[in-house]
Amino acid sequence: MSILLPVCNSCGSVDVKADAFATWDSERQEWQVSDTFDKGAWCEDCETTVSIEWCDIQ
Numbered sequence: 001m002s003i004l005l006p007v008c009n010s011c012g013s014v015d016v017k018a019d020a021f022a023t024w025d026s027e028r029q030e031w032q033v034s035d036t037f038d039k040g041a042w043c044e045d046c047e048t049t050v051s052i053e054w055c056d057i058q
């Protein structure tokens, strides 16, 4: 089984954050991520909006 890791398509960093929708879970009393978007991801190393590539680390 392959293990996929989201990486920055510009610098290859794994320190990326996906843009996402969250929906409120009233039982857990916390936000749950419902959908993430490949476009509009943020890279902490580039400090800008980047695209995510999926790296197979297996």
Ligand SMILES: [Zn+2]
Binding pocket: 008, 009, 010, 011, 012, 013, 043, 044, 045, 046, 047, 050
């Ligand atoms: Zn980057």
